[in-house]
Amino acid sequence: MTDTLAAPSKTKAQALRSFDVADFPALTGLEEEWRFTPLKRLRGLTGDVVGGPAPAIGYDELPAGISVSTVDKSDPRIGSVLTPFDRISALAYGRATQAALVAVDAETVLGAPAVLTLTGDGSVGFGHTFVEVGRFAEATIVLEQTGAVTLADNVEVAVADGAKLTLVTVADWAADAVQAQHVRFRLGRDARVTHIQVTLGGDLVRQFTSVDYTGRGGEAELYGLYFADAGQHLEHRQLVDHSVPDCRSYVGYRGALQGEGAHTVWVGDVLIQVQATGTDTYEINRNLVLTDGARADSVPNLEIETGEVAGAGHASATGRFDDEQLFYLMARGIPESEARKLVVRGFFAELINKIPVEELRERLGASIEERLLKAGA
Numbered sequence: 001m002t003d004t005l006a007a008p009s010k011t012k013a014q015a016l017r018s019f020d021v022a023d024f025p026a027l028t029g030l031e032e033e034w035r036f037t038p039l040k041r042l043r044g045l046t047g048d049v050v051g052g053p054a055p056a057i058g059y060d061e062l063p064a065g066i067s068v069s070t071v072d073k074s075d076p077r078i079g080s081v082l083t084p085f086d087r088i089s090a091l092a093y094g095r096a097t098q099a100a101l102v103a104v105d106a107e108t109v110l111g112a113p114a115v116l117t118l119t120g121d122g123s124v125g126f127g128h129t130f131v132e133v134g135r136f137a138e139a140t141i142v143l144e145q146t147g148a149v150t151l152a153d154n155v156e157v158a159v160a161d162g163a164k165l166t167l168v169t170v171a172d173w174a175a176d177a178v179q180a181q182h183v184r185f186r187l188g189r190d191a192r193v194t195h196i197q198v199t200l201g202g203d204l205v206r207q208f209t210s211v212d213y214t215g216r217g218g219e220a221e222l223y224g225l226y227f228a229d230a231g232q233h234l235e236h237r238q239l240v241d242h243s244v245p246d247c248r249s250y251v252g253y254r255g256a257l258q259g260e261g262a263h264t265v266w267v268g269d270v271l272i273q274v275q276a277t278g279t280d281t282y283e284i285n286r287n288l289v290l291t292d293g294a295r296a297d298s299v300p301n302l303e304i305e306t307g308e309v310a311g312a313g314h315a316s317a318t319g320r321f322d323d324e325q326l327f328y329l330m331a332r333g334i335p336e337s338e339a340r341k342l343v344v345r346g347f348f349a350e351l352i353n354k355i356p357v358e359e360l361r362e363r364l365g366a367s368i369e370e371r372l373l374k375a376g377a
Contacts, residue, residue, distance in 0.1 A: 024087035054127025065108035081156035082184035092152035095126040106134030120149025127153035161188035173201035189215025230259025251283035260293035
C-alpha cells in the first residue's frame with residue numbers, strides 16, 4: 001500500500017509513504033534523510049536483520065480510566081495514524097505482528113500519571129504501540145525504556161477532539177543499545193499534546209517525531225532533552241505538518257555533549273501548507289558542547305506555502321561551555337566541578353521542570369550530574 005507521486009517530491013508533504021518496505025530503496029547513507037546516521041551501527045535494522053517481537057510494556061498500577069492491552073495488527077486502529085515515512089519504519093510495521101494498545105477513556109481526567117516501562121532483554125525486536133486518548137480526556141503518560149536492545153518501533157498517538165495529553169518518553173538504554181523509532185501524533189479539533197522526549201542512553205538512538213492536525217485549534221508542543229557521552233550517536237528529527245487552519249506548534253530541544261566521538265543530530269522540519277492559514281509556529285534547538293571531540297549538527301527548516309500566518313520562526317545555537325559563567329561562580333567560592341554542574345543543570349532546568357513527575361525529574365537530574373562526574377567535569 002503506497003501513497004506517493006510519480007514526480008519527485010518537492011515538499012515533505014509529498015514524500016513517499018508506504019506500509020511496504022519494498023517500496024523504499026536500500027539505504028546508502030547518501031540520502032538527505034540519512035546522511036548523518038552511521039548506518040553500519042544500526043545492526044541490520046535497515047533490512048536484513050532477523051528478530052522477534054519487542055519487549056512487552058509493563059506497569060505496576062494504573063490510574064482509573066486507562067488500560068493497556070495487546071491487539072492484533074488487524075485491529076483497524078493500527079496504521080490509521082502512521083504511514084511509514086522511511087525504510088526502517090516500514091520494516092518495523094511489517095514485522096511487528098501485534099501492537100500494545102494504551103487507551104484513555106473519553107471524558108476521563110486521570111488522577112495520576114500512568115507510568116509504563118519497556119525493558120530490553122538483549123534481543124532484536126520490532127514493536128508497535130498505539131496510544132488512544134478519547135474525546136475531552138486529560139492524561140499524563142510516561143514511557144520509560146531501559147535495558148539492552150536492538151529495536152525498530154513505531155508509536156501512533158491519536159488525541160481526539162478537545163483532549164489533552166502530556167506524553168513523556170525516556171530512552172535511558174544500556175550503553176550498547178540501538179533504537180530507530182517513529183512517533184506519530186494526530187490531533188483532533190482543539191486537541192493539545194505536550195511531548196517531552198528524553199534521550200540519555202544507547203550506542204545509537206534515532207528518533208523521528210511527526211505531527212498531523214485534523215481540526216482547527218490543535219496545539220502541539222514538542223520538547224527534547226538529550227545528553228551524548230563519548231561515542232554515542234543521538235539523532236532527533238521532527239516533521240510538524242500544518243495542513244489545517246488556526247493550529248499551533250512549538251518545538252524546543254536542548255542537548256549537551258561530552259567526550260571523544262559524541263555526536264548529536266537535530267533536524268526540525270515545519271511545513272505550513274497553503275490551506276493552513278492562521279498557523280502559529282516556532283522551533284529552536286540549543287546545544288552545549290562540553291569537551292573537545294564532540295560534534296553537534298543542527299538543521300532547522302521552515303517551509304511556508306501561504307502568506308497568511310499568525311507567526312513562524314526558527315533558531316539554532318551551538319556553543320562551547322561558557323567560561324565566563326564558570327569564572328563568575330568560581331569567583332564566589334564554588335569549586336569548579338560544582339560550578340560546571342550548576343551551569344549544565346541551569347541549561348536543562350526549563351525542560352526538566354516540564355516533566356510532571358517529581359521522582360522522574362529528580363532521577364534525570366541525578367543522572368545528568370553522574371555523567372558530568374564520570375567525565376571528570
